[in-house]
Amino acid sequence: MDKPLFNALLQMGDDSLVLGQRLCEWSGKAPTIEVDLSLSNLALDLIGQATMLLDYAGQVEGEGRDADRLAFHRDAELFRNSLMVEQPNGDFARTVMRHFFFATYASALYEALSKSSDETLAAIAAKAVKELRYHSEYAAEWVVRLGDGTEESHSRMVKALDWHWRFIDDLFEDDADWAELAERGIVPLRATLRGNFGKRVAQVFGEATLEVPGEVWPLTGGRQGRHSEHLSLVLAEMQVLPRAHPAATW
Amino acid sequence: MxxxxxxxxxxxxxxxxxxxxxxxxxxxxxxxxxxxxxxxxxxxxxxxxxxxxxxxxxxxxxxxxxxxxxxxxxxxxxxxxxxxxxxxxxSTEMISAEGREKLRRYGIAPPVESGGPAECPRCGSRDTHEVSRFGSTPCKALWRCNSCSEPFDRFKCH
Missing domain, CATH: 3.30.300.130 (Fe-S cluster assembly (FSCA))
Known part of the structure; x- marks a missing residue:
């Protein structure tokens, strides 16, 4: 098995899966019906991407596991998602700030991956990048609207920013397996995407009257399976039915 | 045979x-x-x-x-x-000319790859605005016509 590729696919697939599951928690109780529809549609795209990435991970592993098996029958410490995506939704400000950071990172990543030397990954990425660009634009509009909104919305966006900023390093972390894949031309080093990410954040924050924070003590470890307590709780809800009835089909 | x-x-x-x-x-x-x-x-x-x-x-x-x-x-x-x-x-460019016409007749503004506002599928006005970037399905956004006031779905350019 190509272990570095398997791990990289888990990192990407788990990011999409866990964030998609988090966004689904808004279904039926978002601030407006338009936002409700939007968050569910964002989740749908992410879960679709996760299905393709995890199915491919299962093929690379070669032990007969598919996306469902990997999603529902794996414990939290075997997940490779970033810490940011597993954080509780908080208020709408925090959800939208997280989505802005994640979609801006992920659209840059998938843009580069669409030129990957791995054909399957390139095809998945070419599809995903179009969706994630739309996500990034949608979230950026909300960051501006709320940041440059009322005193209340501005202060909530500042709090949201403070909450998420410490997870940015984790989002961009390149582990040894990822670095090996980068050398083989399969993935870009995430560090190379950081410059454009910073420029985009500064530009949107400028419009949103938000300040880019200085250095903070970063929290990392998600890519190695060292998660916050929040992941096991979100997985418990997601996995309970297939674990209770492992052979059930629709 | x-x-x-x-x-x-x-x-x-x-x-x-x-x-x-x-x-x-x-x-x-x-x-x-x-x-x-x-x-x-x-x-x-x-x-x-x-x-x-x-x-x-x-x-x-x-x-x-x-x-x-x-x-x-x-x-x-x-x-x-x-x-x-x-x-x-x-991509939406793969939708045929016939498909676009059928969408319009059905009340869904077809995608306009060159950008710009959607054309209201009911009255044909271009004086329209986006209400929500997401609509009833992943492929559509919600718009409203300023001329005839009707809300309508627009096929997103993708």
């Missing part, structure tokens, strides 16, 4: 059958109109249809494959296989 039909005839027959399969969420257009049927390949006596998903997570993807399978079976084309292709990624 009857001669085998040529591959062109078989290909046309398969396309004709699939052109009768409606999209499950927008039944006014067929899966051929939407560009979801990427092509038919014929290799000896084996024919295969290539389908492509519109959005990664579109819940209609499985329903479309099932509907295509049933239509082919009913037409006596049980041996034709169906496979999913991701590359090149589906």
């Amino acid at each position: 009857a001669s085998q039909p040529s591959s062109d005839v078989i290909e046309q027959r398969i396309f004709d059958v699939l052109a009768q399969v409606p999209d499950p969420e927008i039944p006014a257009v067929s899966i051929v109109d939407l560009g979801i049927v990427r092509g038919v390949s014929i290799d000896g006596d084996q024919a295969a249809v290539a389908l492509t998903p519109t959005y990664s997570g579109c819940p209609a993807t499985h329903a479309i494959e099932l509907a295509a399978r049933l239509a082919l079976d009913e037409a006596g084309l049980e041996a034709v296989t169906i496979r999913t292709v991701l590359s090149p990624a589906w």
Whole structure:
């Protein structure tokens, strides 16, 4: 098995899966019906991407596991998602700030991956990048609207920013397996995407009257399976039915 | 002994059958109109249809494959296989001119790849605005016409 590729696919697939599951928690109780529809549609795209990435991970592993098996029958410490995506939704400000950071990172990543030397990954990425660009634009509009909104919305966006900023390093972390894949031309080093990410954040924050924070003590470890307590709780809800009835089909 | 039909005839027959399969969420257009049927390949006596998903997570993807399978079976084309292709990624440019006209008549503003505001599918006005970037399905956004006040779905450029 190509272990570095398997791990990289888990990192990407788990990011999409866990964030998609988090966004689904808004279904039926978002601030407006338009936002409700939007968050569910964002989740749908992410879960679709996760299905393709995890199915491919299962093929690379070669032990007969598919996306469902990997999603529902794996414990939290075997997940490779970033810490940011597993954080509780908080208020709408925090959800939208997280989505802005994640979609801006992920659209840059998938843009580069669409030129990957791995054909399957390139095809998945070419599809995903179009969706994630739309996500990034949608979230950026909300960051501006709320940041440059009322005193209340501005202060909530500042709090949201403070909450998420410490997870940015984790989002961009390149582990040894990822670095090996980068050398083989399969993935870009995430560090190379950081410059454009910073420029985009500064530009949107400028419009949103938000300040880019200085250095903070970063929290990392998600890519190695060292998660916050929040992941096991979100997985418990997601996995309970297939674990209770492992052979059930629709 | 009857001669085998040529591959062109078989290909046309398969396309004709699939052109009768409606999209499950927008039944006014067929899966051929939407560009979801990427092509038919014929290799000896084996024919295969290539389908492509519109959005990664579109819940209609499985329903479309099932509907295509049933239509082919009913037409006596049980041996034709169906496979999913991701590359090149589906884009709204793959929607046929006929498909765009059918969308408009159904009340959905077709995508305008050159950008700009949507044309109201009811009164034709271009004085319209976006209400929400997401609508009732992954492929649509919600718009409203400033001239006739009607809300309408717009097919997102993708």
